[in-house]
Amino acid sequence: MGVSTSRPAEGVARVTVDFPPVNALPVRGWFELADAVRAAGRDPRVRCVVLAAEGRGFNAGVDIKELQRDAGHGSLIGVNHGCAEAFAAVYDCPVPVVAEVGGFCLGGGIGLVGNADAIVAAEDAVFGLPELDRGALGAATHLARLVPQHLMRALYYTSRTVTAAELHAHGSVWQVVPRAQLPSAALELAAEIAAKDGTLIRLAKAAVNGIDPVDVRRSYRFEQGFTFEAGLGGVAARVRASFGAGEGA
Incomplete structure (x- = not known):
């Protein structure tokens, strides 16, 4: 259980998340993921990173049970920082990041894939932000990178999900x-990306990030x-109190 890194092909690092049963990450999990992606990007032999997960789904967001066990605000502060670190590690990775998404990709999972460079998804993959149903906000910044503005807003307000096929139709998923x-x-x-010159692909990643119209780090921090x-206002705890069966958001 945790985050591991393997080398499945020349120039490729595969960072795999495994937090059973649904990959709802605790505070430490987000920091471990950030550290693993950063370490892979620092390796001069790596020219592309694959972000993957074991189990039923890619990511179910934060571990809400961890938040519910904390009578104070330490876990909330921790997960805020942890998510920001993990999302930034993917975005700032010096080489392209390919998200390998199967099953559910919810909440914090949207922050990861929204900051990735490309998404390959399974036919059973679904994407969404159930934040309003979980007493939270955030990652609209990243959902807006996957779908048009009005669809993003409708999905955000309703907590509905979209399929991999629908995102493929919008051009945000490379392959289903x-x-x-x-x-x-x-x-x-x-491997196709990693076949490029290592110095040039790193320059390309920096150039593409540099022309982004939205500063994703500042935008997410605002959220x-x-x-x-x-x-602090108590509304989060009130909404989470009605959330019993699931484990992430």
Whole structure:
């Protein structure tokens, strides 16, 4: 259980998240993920990173049970910082990051894939922000990188999900494949990227980030202020109290 790194092909690092049962990450998990992505990006032999997960789904967001166990605000502060670090590590990774998404990609998972450079998804993949149903806010910054503005708002306000096929139609998912073919499809794209000159691909990543119209780090940090306000005001706890069956958001 935790975060591990492997080298499935020349020039490719695969960072895998495994927090059973649903990959709802605790505070330490977000920091471990950030550290692993940063370490992979620092390795001069790596020219592409694949971000993957074991188990039923790619990511179910934060571990809400951890927040519920904390009578104070330490866990909320910790997860705010942890998510920001993990999302930034993906975005700032010196080489392209390919997200390999199977099953559910919810809450914080949207922050990860929204900051990735490309997404390869399984046919069963669904994407969404159930934040309002979980007493939280955030990652609209990253959902807006996947779908048009008005669809983002409707999805955000309703907590509905969209399929991998729908995101493929919007151009934000590179490829949709059967679940069994997901690892090989993601690796195929990563290997194609990794075949480029290592120095040039790093310059290309820096150049593409430099022309982004939205500063994703500042934008997400702005959103987090409202999440913390909801926590201090008691509305987050009130909404989470009705959340019993699930484990992430």
